[in-house]
Amino acid sequence: MTRIAVIGGGRIGEALIAGLLESGHAVRDLVVAEKFESRAAELASTYGILTTSISEASENADVIVLAVKPGDAESVVTEIAKTDLDGEREQLIVSLIAGVPTAKFEPKLPAGFPVIRVMPNTPMLVGEGVSVLAPGRYAKAEHLELVRTILSSVGKVVTVKENQLDAVTAVSGSGPAYFFLVAEAMVDAGVGLGLSRDVASALVVQTMVGSAAMLDRSDETPTELRYAVTSPGGTTAAAVRELESNGLRAAFFHALSAAKDRSTEMGITAE
Numbered sequence: 511m512t513r514i515a516v517i518g519g520g521r522i523g524e525a526l527i528a529g530l531l532e533s534g535h536a537v538r539d540l541v542v543a544e545k546f547e548s549r550a551a552e553l554a555s556t557y558g559i560l561t562t563s564i565s566e567a568s569e570n571a572d573v574i575v576l577a578v579k580p581g582d583a584e585s586v587v588t589e590i591a592k593t594d595l596d597g598e599r600e601q602l603i604v605s606l607i608a609g610v611p612t613a614k615f616e617p618k619l620p621a622g623f624p625v626i627r628v629m630p631n632t633p634m635l636v637g638e639g640v641s642v643l644a645p646g647r648y649a650k651a652e653h654l655e656l657v658r659t660i661l662s663s664v665g666k667v668v669t670v671k672e673n674q675l676d677a678v679t680a681v682s683g684s685g686p687a688y689f690f691l692v693a694e695a696m697v698d699a700g701v702g703l704g705l706s707r708d709v710a711s712a713l714v715v716q717t718m719v720g721s722a723a724m725l726d727r728s729d730e731t732p733t734e735l736r737y738a739v740t741s742p743g744g745t746t747a748a749a750v751r752e753l754e755s756n757g758l759r760a761a762f763f764h765a766l767s768a769a770k771d772r773s774t775e776m777g778i779t780a781e
């Protein structure tokens with residue numbers, strides 16, 4: 511079995527660990543290096559996972575996953591590069607770090623060491639993530655296939671050119687937060703209309719789950735699905751008119767542009 515070391519046991523590191531274990535990955539084939547000691551202890555007790563140092567994790571793993579913040583990227587990769595990396599065993603690095611290009615890592619590693627950049631999202635915690643892969647300069651087809659196999663156990667996998675990853679980050683990396691914000695706003699609005707918070711939450715969550723399932727399973731576009739809810743002169747038309755006149759589409763366009771620009775900027779400043 512492929513041995514995976516997760517460097518950084520924060521939110522996305524934990525989502526990956528939990529998703530892999532849930533999908534049947536053996537805990538003995540996973541380790542985590544997390545510098546915040548009480549967090550490392552929490553992960554060990556929740557998942558039974560071995561916690562270790564970056565050097566030990568890197569020496570023994572087939573796949574080294576970087577799940578630290580962009581500002582920690584350089585020091586972590588430098589520490590990994592100091593360890594006894596094994597060219598024979600075809601180790602590779604998978605970076606989940608937003609914004610930071612593979613070209614920033616490659617010169618710090620032994621010549622030709624493969625790096626794959628991935629933009630995952632937190633729904634991988636429940637096996638419903640989407641991971642978008644972009645191979646670095648030295649990653650071969652078999653490396654990409656290995657990473658695709660691992661990540662397909664926690665959701666869907668898509669491959670793009672690396673120059674599209676900042677846009678991908680804006681859409682699917684940050685995307686869950688937009689839906690959570692919409693859910694929060696709808697619950698608050700329901701409470702404002704006199705529903706209890708429990709009832710409003712239950713209605714919003716199930717409406718989101720049902721709508722997502724329709725989007726996933728139907729051949730119809732989001733527009734066609736929306737038309738089917740919109741009775742002429744009815745309640746939906748009244749609500750959608752308000753959302754549009756309050757600039758919903760423009761707000762999303764500006765929001766995603768800001769996320770993409772921020773991703774690019776994080777790649778530049780993470781030196």
Ligand SMILES: NC(=O)C1=CN([C@@H]2O[C@H](COP(=O)(O)OP(=O)(O)OC[C@H]3O[C@@H](n4cnc5c(N)ncnc54)[C@H](OP(=O)(O)O)[C@@H]3O)[C@@H](O)[C@H]2O)C=CC1
Binds near residue numbers: 520564586
């Ligand atoms: N959260 C998300 O939805 C997504 C996040 N990402 C990317 O994943 C990365 C992590 O994000 P997120 O999980 O949200 O952030 P967190 O802050 O929750 O997690 C990062 C973790 O890494 C730890 N860490 C930092 N340096 C080291 C080190 N040298 N050795 C071991 N552990 C270290 C941090 O510890 P400490 O706090 O003590 O510094 C922290 O616990 C980011 O680069 C982000 O861009 C990508 C897609 C989605």
Ligand SMILES: O=C(O)[C@@H]1CCC=N1
Binds near residue numbers: 608679683684
């Ligand atoms: O907010 C962030 O920067 C990270 C990257 C995508 C999701 N979370």
